[in-house]
Amino acid sequence: MAVTNAPKIITSRFDDPAAHTLRGYEASGGYQSLRRAVTAMTPEQVTAEVKTASLLGRGGAGFPAGVKWGFCPPGVFPRYLVVNGDESEPGTFKDRLLMERDPHQLIEGVVIAAYAVGAAQAFLYVRGEMALAQERLASALNEAYAAGYAGANVCGTDFSVDVVLHWGAGAYIVGEETALIESLEGNRGMPRLKPPYFPAAKGLYLQPTVVNNVETLSNLPWIVANGGQAFADLGEGASAGTRMFALSGHVNRPGVYEVELGKTTFRDLFEAPVYGAGIRGGRALKAFIPGGASAPWFFEEHVDLPLDKETVDKAGSMLGSGAIVVMDDTTDAVRACLRVVRFFARESCGKCTPCREGTTWLEKILERIVIGAGRPEDLDLLMDVCDNISPGIAWPPRQTTICPLGPSAVSPIASAVRRFPGEFEAYISRGTRAEVGVHA
Amino acid sequence: MPRLTPDNVKIAEELVARYPRPKSALIPLLHLAQEQDGWITDEAMEHIAELLGVTPAEVLGTCSFYEMFKREPVGRYLVNVCTNISCLLLGGEELLEHAEERLGVKPGGTTPDGMFTLEDVECIAACTEAPCLQVNYRYFTNLTPEALDQLLDDLRAGRLEAEVPRHGILARVRQKVGPGRWAGTGIAAQAEVDKRI
Numbered sequence: 240m241a242v243t244n245a246p247k248i249i250t251s252r253f254d255d256p257a258a259h260t261l262r263g264y265e266a267s268g269g270y271q272s273l274r275r276a277v278t279a280m281t282p283e284q285v286t287a288e289v290k291t292a293s294l295l296g297r298g299g300a301g302f303p304a305g306v307k308w309g310f311c312p313p314g315v316f317p318r319y320l321v322v323n324g325d326e327s328e329p330g331t332f333k334d335r336l337l338m339e340r341d342p343h344q345l346i347e348g349v350v351i352a353a354y355a356v357g358a359a360q361a362f363l364y365v366r367g368e369m370a371l372a373q374e375r376l377a378s379a380l381n382e383a384y385a386a387g388y389a390g391a392n393v394c395g396t397d398f399s400v401d402v403v404l405h406w407g408a409g410a411y412i413v414g415e416e417t418a419l420i421e422s423l424e425g426n427r428g429m430p431r432l433k434p435p436y437f438p439a440a441k442g443l444y445l446q447p448t449v450v451n452n453v454e455t456l457s458n459l460p461w462i463v464a465n466g467g468q469a470f471a472d473l474g475e476g477a478s479a480g481t482r483m484f485a486l487s488g489h490v491n492r493p494g495v496y497e498v499e500l501g502k503t504t505f506r507d508l509f510e511a512p513v514y515g516a517g518i519r520g521g522r523a524l525k526a527f528i529p530g531g532a533s534a535p536w537f538f539e540e541h542v543d544l545p546l547d548k549e550t551v552d553k554a555g556s557m558l559g560s561g562a563i564v565v566m567d568d569t570t571d572a573v574r575a576c577l578r579v580v581r582f583f584a585r586e587s588c589g590k591c592t593p594c595r596e597g598t599t600w601l602e603k604i605l606e607r608i609v610i611g612a613g614r615p616e617d618l619d620l621l622m623d624v625c626d627n628i629s630p631g632i633a634w635p636p637r638q639t640t641i642c643p644l645g646p647s648a649v650s651p652i653a654s655a656v657r658r659f660p661g662e663f664e665a666y667i668s669r670g671t672r673a674e675v676g677v678h679a
Numbered sequence: 680m681p682r683l684t685p686d687n688v689k690i691a692e693e694l695v696a697r698y699p700r701p702k703s704a705l706i707p708l709l710h711l712a713q714e715q716d717g718w719i720t721d722e723a724m725e726h727i728a729e730l731l732g733v734t735p736a737e738v739l740g741t742c743s744f745y746e747m748f749k750r751e752p753v754g755r756y757l758v759n760v761c762t763n764i765s766c767l768l769l770g771g772e773e774l775l776e777h778a779e780e781r782l783g784v785k786p787g788g789t790t791p792d793g794m795f796t797l798e799d800v801e802c803i804a805a806c807t808e809a810p811c812l813q814v815n816y817r818y819f820t821n822l823t824p825e826a827l828d829q830l831l832d833d834l835r836a837g838r839l840e841a842e843v844p845r846h847g848i849l850a851r852v853r854q855k856v857g858p859g860r861w862a863g864t865g866i867a868a869q870a871e872v873d874k875r876i
Contacts, residue, residue, distance in 0.1 A: 317699075326804060327801070327802065327804070328802070329763045329764050329765070329801065329802035329806075330764060330765055330802065330806050331802075331804065331806075332804035332805060332806060332807075335804045360699070366804070367710075367745070367747045367816075367849070368747065368759075368803055368804075368813065368816050369804070369816070370815075370816040370817060370849050370850055371817070371818075373849060373850035373852075374850045374851060374852045377850055377852040377853055377854045378852050380854050381852075381854060381855050384855070401697075403697050403698070403854070404854045405703075405706070405707065406706070406707065406710065406849070406850070407706065407745070408706050408709065408710065408745035408746065408747040408748055409745050409746030409747035409748075410744060410745050410746060411801065422706065423703055424700070424702060424703055425700075425702035425703050425704070425705035425706065425731075425733075425737075425741060426702075426740075426741060427740060427741055427744040428744060428745075444699060444700060485806060485807060486807065487765040487806035487807045487809060488764075488765055488768050488769075488806075489768060489769075493806070493807035493808075493809075494807050495807060528764070532763075532764060532802075562806070564764055564765055564768070564806070566768060570768065574767070575764060575767065575768070578762065578763060578764055578767050579763075579764055582763055582764075582801050582802070585801060586801065588744075
């Protein structure tokens with residue numbers, strides 16, 4: 240079934256031009272869940288509902304949110320909540336839309352989460368390049384404070400939380416939770432080694448810190464209003480609820496669609512008239528990226544897989560950040576691969592040698608292949624460098640680095656070289672562009 | 680002059696007061712300096728170091744890590760063309776080439792009149808409306824070469840002043856920090872933690 244009857248949980252107000260204002264948000268039942276949580280539920284009850292919902296983190300790694308909250312060591316205060324809105328994964332922009340179009344929904348989720356984990360302060364870390372999202376959130380926070388939904392004595396109770404709008408300055412790696420914390424401490428955004436300590440135990444200022452993604456927290460008002468079970472009833476298996484997917488590339492109707500997990504397949508998303516409405520010009524599919532630039536590519540044989548974490552993980556990729564990029568048969572796989580690798584080379588923070596040096600060399604080798612200066616041994620060399628960054632070039636990746644950025648650069652190369660070796664060889668042997676079409 | 684103005688020092692102090700530790704305000708303060716001058720001067724960095732009680736080297740260390748902080752003057756309009764995967768598939772590179780031709784500069788270059796700086800950037804999160812670009816971090820999407828020409832003409836003629844403030848001005852709405860604002864209960868307890876570190 241291409242389109243299920245699942246309710247819209249986080250995008251229900253996207254068509255309402257007034258949704259970003261307090262009046263517009265309250266008119267559609269906004270802040271009722273927060274009031275209920277802080278007046279009629281204990282923090283433990285809120286956490287229990289989120290656990291029942293089996294809400295998986297929507298930032299990329301897919302860790303259960305309620306379980307993550309439970310990792311804070313008991314009795315250690317102050318605790319902090321950090322909201323990860325530094326969305327920079329190529330292909331991904333669900334969080335930006337949630338912040339621009341429904342900022343109060345996020346703020347309500349943030350305050351509910353802060354109540355559940357006992358956070359003294361919540362920091363909303365928004366990607367620096369998202370000026371409109373920052374403006375909308377600043378306005379919404381000012382309204383929320385004035386209305387008593389944030390700050391001192393939330394909804395007239397003893398619970399107080401300060402929500403601070405913080406913004407980044409352009410660094411993809413800051414989307415990694417420990418790099419985000421470093422950045423929030425005013426440092427270069429370089430990831431910390433984990434284990435032994437995860438942020439829940441020692442995070443911001445070495446205090447217990449919960450880091451949650453924007454989309455994850457935007458689900459909380461609905462979960463509190465409807466119960467965790469109602470959320471868990473949607474979706475399939477461990478992938479509960481709905482999720483936003485950004486569908487871009489060679490489809491007729493690119494867009495961001497909220498779909499029920501596990502009951503919708505990639506083919507549904509590509510072909511259903513309400514979603515992608517088919518590949519552009521009726522052309523054939525060559526490849527697609529199922530979960531942001533870090534994800535290994537999928538091909539024709541994967542289109543009937545349902546959109547759920549377990550299935551996609553088993554098939555050798557990931558739903559990651561919910562970004563699906565479709566490439567038709569005119570796509571030059573070598574150039575597409577180079578462009579994704581260049582991204583990781585540019586964005587490597589430089590802390591770990593295999594990633595800093597490896598991604599740079601991968602880019603250089605691919606670049607010389609594309610400009611016609613490739614060497615016969617280059618394909619083996621590419622795979623060898625990949626193996627040094629991610630031993631075995633397997634999925635899930637093994638790491639020689641502190642964070643997954645380095646291994647992410649391996650994904651497009653392993654996918655493209657294994658699937659389209661002829662295109663690389665054609666570049667190398669002829670020293671010219673492979674005859675695959677006019678597009679990149 | 681490029682030290683922070685008295686008005687901006689006041690804003691800076693409010694920003695610093697929001698955080699349990701002053702250095703957390705470093706990135707917001709660098710944005711404030713860039714808002715004031717259009718780029719980050721050495722004097723501004725030194726002033727920020729004074730305000731935060733850290734060394735100028737620490738400020739520079741953070742400043743040089745992040746893409747958005749410009750350590751030399753840029754044009755009034757920073758034109759960031761995305762060429763990442765979704766835009767690449769739909770003509771992002773061609774759009775960048777057109778912009779280079781039209782402005783007569785390569786990525787990283789500034790036009791002689793100081794009006795435009797061109798950059799080839801990573802994904803700016805508007806993939807379903809590719810190819811796209813940002814001017815001073817405001818979106819312009821689904822672009823064609825003709826639409827880009829029109830956009831540059833409009834910017835040059837000052838017809839988009841309301842939509843696109845000059846480079847450095849990011850969000851035009853600030854989170855208010857009123858008197859009596861509750862600032863978390865963490866600070867006193869954090870001081871205890873600091874003693875142990």
